[in-house]
Amino acid sequence: MRDAITGLIGRYDQLGRYFDRSAIDRIDSYFGQAELRLAAVELINREAATIVREAAQRLWLEDPELLLPGGNAYTTRRLAACLRDIDYFLRYASYALVADDFTILDERVLNGLDDTYKSLGVPTGPTVRSIALLGEVIAEMLADSGMADTGLVRAPFEHLCRGLSSSNVRAR
Numbered sequence: 001m002r003d004a005i006t007g008l009i010g011r012y013d014q015l016g017r018y019f020d021r022s023a024i025d026r027i028d029s030y031f032g033q034a035e036l037r038l039a040a041v042e043l044i045n046r047e048a049a050t051i052v053r054e055a056a057q058r059l060w061l062e063d064p065e066l067l068l069p070g071g072n073a074y075t076t077r078r079l080a081a082c083l084r085d086i087d088y089f090l091r092y093a094s095y096a097l098v099a100d101d102f103t104i105l106d107e108r109v110l111n112g113l114d115d116t117y118k119s120l121g122v123p124t125g126p127t128v129r130s131i132a133l134l135g136e137v138i139a140e141m142l143a144d145s146g147m148a149d150t151g152l153v154r155a156p157f158e159h160l161c162r163g164l165s166s167s168n169v170r171a172r
C-alpha cells in the first residue's frame, strides 16, 4: 500500500535528495485536487449501493444476454457474485482515489484476477465495461452536484480496465 506522498518521499529518500521543483509541483497538484478527491469519496460513502446498481443497470441495458440462460450473470448466485465484484471495484477504486496511487489496485484487485476470471468463464469485456461505467456514473454525479473537472475521478477505474484487459499484471 502506497500513496502519492509516501511514494514521492520514498523515491527522494532513496536518492538522498531534498524535494526539487518537480516534486513540489507533484505535491502541489495532489493537494490542489484534494477537494475533488474528498467529494468523490464522500459521494461513494453515501451512495455506494446506488452507484453499483446504476453501473450494473447500464451494463444490462448494453449487454442483456449476460442475464439470460447461457450468460455468465444468469442465476441469482452468479448475479450476486457479479454485483459483489462491482462493489469490490468501487471500494478499492475509492482507496486509490484518496491515495492518488494505483499500487493497491495492482496488489489487491488485479493480481491474479484475470486467471480467476478465465478459469470461471467470467467474460473480461463486460467486466471491464462495468468498471468504466462506475467511473462514468461517479463523474456524472459529481458534475451534477456542481463539481468542475471531474475527469480525474475516473483514473483508478481506467487503471483497473487497462490492467484487466491487458492482463499483464503479475505478482510483484
Ligand SMILES: CCC1=C(C)/C(=C/C2=NC(=C\c3[nH]c(/C=C4\NC(=O)[C@H](C)[C@H]4CC)c(C)c3CCC(=O)O)/C(CCC(=O)O)=C2C)NC1=O
Binding pocket: 066, 071, 072, 073, 078, 079, 081, 082, 083, 085, 086, 088, 089, 108, 109, 113, 116, 120, 122, 123, 126, 127, 130
Ligand atoms: C477484492 C478483489 C476481488 C475480486 C475482484 C474478486 C473477484 C471474483 N469474482 C468471482 C466470481 C464471479 N464474478 C462474476 C462476475 C461477472 N459475471 C458477469 O457476467 C459480469 C460481466 C461480471 C460482473 C460485472 C461472476 C458471475 C462470478 C461467479 C462465477 C461462477 O462461480 O460461476 C470470483 C470467484 C470466487 C467467488 O465467486 O467468490 C472472484 C475471486 N474476488 C476478490 O477478492
